Amino acid sequence: MPKFVFLATDLALYLQLLVLALYVAHALRTPLLRQTWRYVQRDATAMACSVILGLFMLVAVLDSVHFRPLLPNAPDAAAGTAPAYSMQTFSVLDALLSSPRQAREKTYSRPLATHQFAKESLQRDGVTVRDYPRLKFGGSHLQDPPSQWASDVLSRSMRGLASGALVALLAAAALAQALARRHTLTLGQTASAAWHGQLGVPWRAIALTVTALMLISAWVAALWPYYHVLGTDQTGNDVLFVCLKSIRTAVVIGSLATIATIPLALVFGILAGYFKGWVDDAIQYFYTVLSSIPSVLLISAFVLMIQVFIDKNPQLFETGLERADIRLFLLAMILGITGWAQLARLLRAETLKLSELDYVQAARAFGVSDTGIMRRHILPNLTHIVVIVAVLDFSGLVLYEAVLSYVGVGVDPNTNSFGTMINTARNEMSRDPLVWWNLFSAFGFMVVLVLSMTLFAGAVREAFDPRARAFRVRSSAQRVATVKEAA
Amino acid sequence: MFNYILRRLLYGVLVLVGVNLLTFVLFFAVNTPDDMARMNIGGKRVSADAIQKWKVERGYDKPLLWNEKAQGPEKLTQTLFYQRSLPLFVLDFGATDTGRDIAYELSQRAGPSLAVAVPTFLLGVFAVVVFSLVLVFFRATYLELWGVGFCVFLLSISGLFYIIAGQFLFSKMLKLVPISGFSDGGDFVVFLVLPVFIGIVSRLGGEALFYRTMFLEEIGKDYVRTARSKGLTETMVLFRHVLGNALLPILTSTVAVLPLLFLGALIMESFFGIPGLGSFTIDAIAGQDFAGVRAMVFLGSLLYILGLVLTDISYTLADPRVRLG
Numbered sequence: 001m002p003k004f005v006f007l008a009t010d011l012a013l014y015l016q017l018l019v020l021a022l023y024v025a026h027a028l029r030t031p032l033l034r035q036t037w038r039y040v041q042r043d044a045t046a047m048a049c050s051v052i053l054g055l056f057m058l059v060a061v062l063d064s065v066h067f068r069p070l071l072p073n074a075p076d077a078a079a080g081t082a083p084a085y086s087m088q089t090f091s092v093l094d095a096l097l098s099s100p101r102q103a104r105e106k107t108y109s110r111p112l113a114t115h116q117f118a119k120e121s122l123q124r125d126g127v128t129v130r131d132y133p134r135l136k137f138g139g140s141h142l143q144d145p146p147s148q149w150a151s152d153v154l155s156r157s158m159r160g161l162a163s164g165a166l167v168a169l170l171a172a173a174a175l176a177q178a179l180a181r182r183h184t185l186t187l188g189q190t191a192s193a194a195w196h197g198q199l200g201v202p203w204r205a206i207a208l209t210v211t212a213l214m215l216i217s218a219w220v221a222a223l224w225p226y227y228h229v230l231g232t233d234q235t236g237n238d239v240l241f242v243c244l245k246s247i248r249t250a251v252v253i254g255s256l257a258t259i260a261t262i263p264l265a266l267v268f269g270i271l272a273g274y275f276k277g278w279v280d281d282a283i284q285y286f287y288t289v290l291s292s293i294p295s296v297l298l299i300s301a302f303v304l305m306i307q308v309f310i311d312k313n314p315q316l317f318e319t320g321l322e323r324a325d326i327r328l329f330l331l332a333m334i335l336g337i338t339g340w341a342q343l344a345r346l347l348r349a350e351t352l353k354l355s356e357l358d359y360v361q362a363a364r365a366f367g368v369s370d371t372g373i374m375r376r377h378i379l380p381n382l383t384h385i386v387v388i389v390a391v392l393d394f395s396g397l398v399l400y401e402a403v404l405s406y407v408g409v410g411v412d413p414n415t416n417s418f419g420t421m422i423n424t425a426r427n428e429m430s431r432d433p434l435v436w437w438n439l440f441s442a443f444g445f446m447v448v449l450v451l452s453m454t455l456f457a458g459a460v461r462e463a464f465d466p467r468a469r470a471f472r473v474r475s476s477a478q479r480v481a482t483v484k485e486a487a
Numbered sequence: 488m489f490n491y492i493l494r495r496l497l498y499g500v501l502v503l504v505g506v507n508l509l510t511f512v513l514f515f516a517v518n519t520p521d522d523m524a525r526m527n528i529g530g531k532r533v534s535a536d537a538i539q540k541w542k543v544e545r546g547y548d549k550p551l552l553w554n555e556k557a558q559g560p561e562k563l564t565q566t567l568f569y570q571r572s573l574p575l576f577v578l579d580f581g582a583t584d585t586g587r588d589i590a591y592e593l594s595q596r597a598g599p600s601l602a603v604a605v606p607t608f609l610l611g612v613f614a615v616v617v618f619s620l621v622l623v624f625f626r627a628t629y630l631e632l633w634g635v636g637f638c639v640f641l642l643s644i645s646g647l648f649y650i651i652a653g654q655f656l657f658s659k660m661l662k663l664v665p666i667s668g669f670s671d672g673g674d675f676v677v678f679l680v681l682p683v684f685i686g687i688v689s690r691l692g693g694e695a696l697f698y699r700t701m702f703l704e705e706i707g708k709d710y711v712r713t714a715r716s717k718g719l720t721e722t723m724v725l726f727r728h729v730l731g732n733a734l735l736p737i738l739t740s741t742v743a744v745l746p747l748l749f750l751g752a753l754i755m756e757s758f759f760g761i762p763g764l765g766s767f768t769i770d771a772i773a774g775q776d777f778a779g780v781r782a783m784v785f786l787g788s789l790l791y792i793l794g795l796v797l798t799d800i801s802y803t804l805a806d807p808r809v810r811l812g
Contacts, residue, residue, distance in 0.1 A: 289505035294787040296753055297780060300772045301513045308522040395643065402645045403754060408773045422647050429655050443648055450643040471700045473632045
């Protein structure tokens with residue numbers, strides 16, 4: 001058995017998943033909430049995005065289960081010796097992708113390359129020549145790369161894509177079978193109904209997204225064992241692997257920082273809106289002070305502070321990974337502490353409105369205590385705002401991480417993150433010939449993550465806030481339909 | 488009106504006091520001057536003498552709030568709080584930890600910052616208003632769908648990427664403008680074109696979507712229907728009636744950022760090598776120059792509060808119905 005290691009952000013992520021599961025269970029039991037989420041469920045874009053987000057989430061979770069593998073006992077060790085564990089900590093993702101992780105080249109290489117990016121002095125037939133050396137891992141199975149490379153890449157790609165298509169087809173058939181059983185239709189009827197979106201859930205969009213993802217992953221799976229699909233970076237690490245590792249950082253920052261704002265915002269927002277008077281004044285004063293400091297500066301002040309703390313207490317952290325992780329955790333907390341003012345302002349306004357409503361007055365007349373009213377009558381009616389803001393903030397925070405890394409107050413330089421990748425890419429863009437794949441990969445992954453989250457958040461907002469639906473882009477036919485519906 | 492502005496200003500001063508206390512706690516009580524010295528000198532094993540010397544040179548060797556050793560009123564004045572935090576209120580910033588005079592730096596750097604920020608702001612507001620009005624004009628067509636999709640896409644790209652890609656495309660590939668730098672002479676425009684353009688594009692997505700909702704909200708109102716029924720053209724309705732009425736929410740969202748222009752776009756200045764306040768701040772953070780960061784925090788908050796007051800005033804000017812009492 002390996003020894004499991006629980007980093008601070010791991011635990012926080014598990015806790016979030018637990019809270020998410022509890023919320024889902026709660027939403028399933030509450031008819032009104034179920035109705036609201038059904039609106040998201042009917043939105044084709046949102047469902048396609050949630051498939052992609054689910055994949056990102058899966059990678060992040062796999063990368064959040066850390067362990068130290070058990071080392072084999074020395075052959076002459078006594079039977080009862082305590083097991084020894086590796087000093088290195090791995091995640092499940094590391095273990096799954098151990099071959100690309102270990103396939104380290106010397107330095108840059110282009111995507112799918114067989115030769116290094118830069119020339120080196122080589123010994124060839126006893127003569128020293130300047131040439132591009134072969135890569136240790138990328139394309140090492142080829143005897144004569146110039147003549148074999150194209151056909152090898154092509155045949156492997158075709159095989160990968162074909163198997164991806166096959167898997168997607170099987171998945172679609174299984175889905176149709178399951179739907180047919182549920183709706184008691186024939187297979188043909190189900191397929192046609194699902195394709196035309198008559199089953200309530202936009203299965204066509206979901207199926208197309210899944211197919212696209214399957215094709216891409218099968219293609220990668222076919223090529224990755226033999227080539228560096230997205231090239232290697234300056235220290236020879238596989239860029240695709242670095243990108244996958246960066247997903248966790250982005251997800252942690254995006255979700256943890258949002259979660260950290262919620263308790264502060266809820267407590268202060270409700271107190272200010274409910275008690276009014278001097279409590280309101282004091283809390284408003286407090287968040288005006290916080291929000292009047294430019295956020296980059298406030299965050300850097302806090303980060304400089306934790307940097308000093310970490311430097312002064314090195315004994316608290318066993319490994320470099322733990323040190324980097326605690327910095328990530330504290331960074332997310334700082335983003336939460338500095339960012340709650342906006343949400344608190346919204347919650348305060350809503351509480352002001354709610355506390356004047358009849359049912360709150362009635363509760364007060366019945367002698368329900370203040371805490372009771374706030375907990376039972378006000379808090380549940382604020383959750384929609386919290387949900388909207390939480391999903392909307394996620395994208396912004398992922399983007400913000402890159403800026404903070406640039407300023408030098410972001411994650412630890414040893415932590416893989418899109419911000420660090422973009423920062424190093426800055427110098428690479430001024431090289432000649434150009435090293436473009438690092439920036440390109442970080443950009444691609446980041447855009448897909450942020451874009452899906454933004455689109456998903458848009459649908460969530462429309463579901464919870466019907467006024468937002470008025471701003472939806474729609475065709476004139478749809479507009480007429482809604483007008484008729486209203487009339 | 489006058490009373491109201493006075494009240495807002497007094498509240499602003501009160502907020503500034505809070506900012507001042509908060510920065511004092513962050514920079515002196517939590518991060519003691521000893522820590523700053525250790526970080527600045529570098530290395531973990533720094534001798535106590537070196538730390539003491541560093542502190543004396545920069546005047547950090549005094550107690551925080553109360554000096555036991557001093558006499559009479561000096562018990563209060565010979566402290567870090569009195570000497571370091573209070574002078575900020577009269578805009579006396581002192582020197583950075585590396586010994587440069589902050590007030591002089593500010594006066595030198597405000598110009599370049601404004602030279603980038605003001606065109607970015609003005610052209611940006613113009614571009615966003617035009618873009619979102621076009622979106623509204625072509626509402627319920629594919630043009631709007633693609634336009635909104637384009638905005639969401641723009642919104643999902645990191646600001647750093649715009650800068651890197653912009654520098655690569657326009658400076659390295661097309662060689663249209665210099666990659667970075669600044670000049671005081673007449674040719675300063677060539678250095679400004681790219682930062683201004685990128686500044687506009689990177690903000691276009693989010694703001695155009697925001698303005699679009701403002702316009703759409705106005706367009707459903709009765710006066711727009713009246714204007715249409717009078718037989719006015721759609722352009723007339725949009726540019727005369729809707730734009731004028733949507734100006735109020737737009738004003739509040741833009742006036743608040745006006746004073747912050749002064750601080751410049753942190754990242755932009757640092758990437759383009761513009762010697763403004765933004766790059767000063769970045770350098771201060773990177774060099775762990777606590778005095779510099781503290782001054783910029785105070786200045787930033789001061790400008791933010793000014794922005795809030797300006798917003799309130801612009802409300803009354805733009806809409807006679809809003810009376811502040």
